[in-house]
Amino acid sequence: MPRVNPPEVDRVAAAQAAVAARRARAAVKRSVADRSRTALDVAETAWKGQGGPESTLRVRELLTSVPGLGPVRAAGVMERLGIADAKRVGGLGVRQRVRLREFLLEREGASPERARLVVLAGPTAVGKGTVSTHIRDNFPGVLLSVSATTRDPRPGEIDGKHYYFVDHAEFDRLIAEDELLEWATVHNQNRYGTPRGPVDAALDAGDSVLLEIDIQGARQVKRAMPEAVLVFLLPPSWEEMVRRLVGRGTESPEEQQRRLETAKVELAAQDEFDHAVVNDDVARAAQEVVDLLAVPAAR
Ligand SMILES: Nc1ncnc2c1ncn2[C@@H]1O[C@H](COP(=O)(O)OP(=O)(O)OP(=O)(O)O)[C@@H](O)[C@H]1O
Numbered sequence: 001m002p003r004v005n006p007p008e009v010d011r012v013a014a015a016q017a018a019v020a021a022r023r024a025r026a027a028v029k030r031s032v033a034d035r036s037r038t039a040l041d042v043a044e045t046a047w048k049g050q051g052g053p054e055s056t057l058r059v060r061e062l063l064t065s066v067p068g069l070g071p072v073r074a075a076g077v078m079e080r081l082g083i084a085d086a087k088r089v090g091g092l093g094v095r096q097r098v099r100l101r102e103f104l105l106e107r108e109g110a111s112p113e114r115a116r117l118v119v120l121a122g123p124t125a126v127g128k129g130t131v132s133t134h135i136r137d138n139f140p141g142v143l144l145s146v147s148a149t150t151r152d153p154r155p156g157e158i159d160g161k162h163y164y165f166v167d168h169a170e171f172d173r174l175i176a177e178d179e180l181l182e183w184a185t186v187h188n189q190n191r192y193g194t195p196r197g198p199v200d201a202a203l204d205a206g207d208s209v210l211l212e213i214d215i216q217g218a219r220q221v222k223r224a225m226p227e228a229v230l231v232f233l234l235p236p237s238w239e240e241m242v243r244r245l246v247g248r249g250t251e252s253p254e255e256q257q258r259r260l261e262t263a264k265v266e267l268a269a270q271d272e273f274d275h276a277v278v279n280d281d282v283a284r285a286a287q288e289v290v291d292l293l294a295v296p297a298a299r
């Protein structure tokens with residue numbers, strides 16, 4: 001027999017239930033924040049459909065309880081995943097669940113205690129330098145490795161900031177003394193290499209490191225350090241990449257042609273990478289790379 005109560009009793013019971021539900025949701029959020037549970041575990045519980053506090057938690061609340069994800073970054077993540085602001089975890093559609101699960105898997109695999117080595121590679125003029133500079137300027141928690149190179153500085157490039165500009169004898173010495181984590185002759189012309197010391201020191205100190213290097217170098221890093229995360233930066237289209245190369249105006253037409261030949265080979269290697277990021281917008285592409293590094297956003 002259904003019970004019939006006076007309206008006051010129903011209202012009091014409903015208010016008590018709402019308070020209990022809010023407390024339960026707050027407890028779930030605290031358990032993610034203090035890492036006694038992962039956000040993915042919470043989401044999976046909600047999707048088992050038992051109607052507990054996990055399923056009525058808003059996705060925004062779940063994400064902002066993940067260490068290192070503030071409201072602004074959480075909003076950006078939701079926009080990327082195609083999840084509306086008011087959505088509750090239990091109310092997500094199948095595709096949204098798949099996207100959120102993938103995001104949380106990646107994010108929680110990249111726990112902030114585990115420093116990561118991320119390698120950003122891609123074809124010429126896709127914007128590797130631009131995206132890396134954006135990360136260096138906006139995410140002080142990331143160490144951007146400074147490479148050694150035998151090429152001449154371009155106008156405005158500073159020795160020790162953009163590259164260590166060295167002659168061939170010095171580059172030979174760096175190789176002979178095993179001071180480079182990887183090195184390669186790029187575009188059949190100049191040699192470039194990653195100094196090993198600063199990378200090792202940063203990882204030992206628990207700091208994540210970003211390398212912006214070519215594909216041959218990325219393969220060498222993966223062989224030496226299989227835990228490194230390889231990210232392939234893609235242009236929105238081949239034509240846009242050519243426009244960027246020509247528009248940059250730093251190479252002669254012959255050098256542009258040489259780089260485009262290398263680019264065809266490089267684009268064929270994108271499947272060897274762990275992740276692909278399209279550089280249609282610098283800030284968004286940089287954010288995607290930073291999410292893979294799992295470092296706190298700039299204040
Ligand atoms: N998202 C973007 N939208 C429009 N232009 C961009 C974008 N990202 C970079 N660019 C422009 O494209 C050009 C090439 O960028 P950048 O020099 O960073 O490429 P790169 O991948 O480092 O090239 P390389 O490997 O040849 O050194 C620059 O003029 C830069 O301003």
Ligand SMILES: Nc1nc2c(ncn2[C@@H]2O[C@H](COP(=O)(O)O)[C@@H](O)[C@H]2O)c(=O)[nH]1
Pocket residue numbers: 122123124128147148151182183184186192193194212213214215216217218
């Ligand atoms: N293997 C490595 N490649 C590197 C390194 N530093 C930069 N690069 C790549 O070289 C090309 C050309 O650079 P540019 O500054 O002359 O335009 C570009 O693809 C870089 O990613 C390195 O240490 N190792």
